[in-house]
Amino acid sequence: MALQGAAAEHIAALRRLGARAVEVRVPSDLDGVGAVVIPGGESTTMSHLLGTSGLFEPLAERLADGMPAFGTCAGMILLASEVLDGREDQRYFSAIDISVRRNAFGRQVASFEADLEIDFDSGGSDSGGLGSEGHHEPFGAVFIRAPWVERTGDSVDVLATVRAGSGSGDAGASPQAASGCGRRDGEVPVLCRSGAVLVSSFHPELTADDRIHRMFVDMVGSRDSG
């Protein structure tokens, strides 16, 4: 989905992995598309443009029919089933049973990087997963004005978490987070999967490490072959 945000980086990552990637801006762009990636960007802007471009309804229908989807940062917000601290008129697809809090880690200055322990075995368990290499190296994740997952439904697997105070260094949780969230001292989910839907709070498209994109491509592949 190339309405706004870091679509170009996702397309480059998918093409490095041998997937065919196209830009989707209007409903007719969805013809022949088998899976969708919703990039980072500004979720309110994308919500607005989903309405004006007429893309929201056809994409919502495809997602309801089980089309695989991968959402990063703003894309995670758009795929969620509940958005906290968003705009009242914000559109989202309810494609994965999670509640996300927008900008939960704080403003731009609270953006951060973290090494995540990701269980790639579990994430790709029914999809063949990765080769033997690359399972246990931490994943260098970039969080920018990132949302976090405040609630996960029973169907959702949490593949990675981060400490809630990560966004503001030694100062503990950011004021925005502290005001609205009782889990601020604990670990919060930042990479989740449910069925054919994968979401991350962070931006795997901004780093050279393609393992999470590989996980999604494998999810799509196993679905097509199964």
Added chain:
Amino acid sequence: MLRGGVIMDVVTGEQAKIAEDAGAVAVMALERVPADIRRDGGVARMSDPAMIEGIQAAVTIPVMAKARIGHFGEAQILEALDVDYIDESEVLTPADEAHHIDKWAFTVPFVCGATNLGEALRRISEGACMIRSKGEAGTGNIVEAVRHLRAITGDIRKITQADAAELFDWAKQLQSPLGLVQEIAETGRLPVPLFCAGGIATPADASLVMQLGAEAVFVGSGIFKSADPGPRAEAIVEATTHYRDPSVVAKVSRGLGSAMPGLEMEGLETKLAERGW
């Protein structure tokens, strides 16, 4: 995460709401839009913190604010206010005639203006995270934005054709670090996003600069100096997304009322783009 989006100048919380409603990816909080700064004259400074906080409270999207060129004191205040980005801007009166802010000393990311590739690379070497072609702010005239954008992208294209020995001369001509020039030779792009500012007043202007290689657009006076800001803001957002699709740009361009009046370059007493070194 501003790529493909529109950043709008706003002077009140109410305008910030209109911008967010229209799909802006960020707002620039300032006391006067460039057209008014140009008209009023005098020294233009960083905005009142209370005004910036009012705008932060009004919207959920990122808020930028401007510091004067070289005025790291203002930049420190803006960082303390938790603004999302600082624009070290030629639209304000410069505070230092030789030095820009050492942006590596800050956590908050900076955007800086440039009229050519050398200026852009000097700003990046000082720590700028984003470059915007300057254009001529407050004029509603796109000609300077086009000149600056073409100057930057044109030289990038030439550098990708240069051989290794020629890159040393490019660095010398551009008065820029050799390492950045070599990086451009390899990648064919700036190491940071390239945005466009200064004179964008219509959806067609946004489409033009996006096709010329801008990755996002700043609209200053062009929205709130026009007859009907809300619909115009929305139309410019649409045109920035669908810039390759003339039928969409045509559709959103209909019936927007009058654009900001605009100024000819020959009639300007002050060229803001000449500020910065």
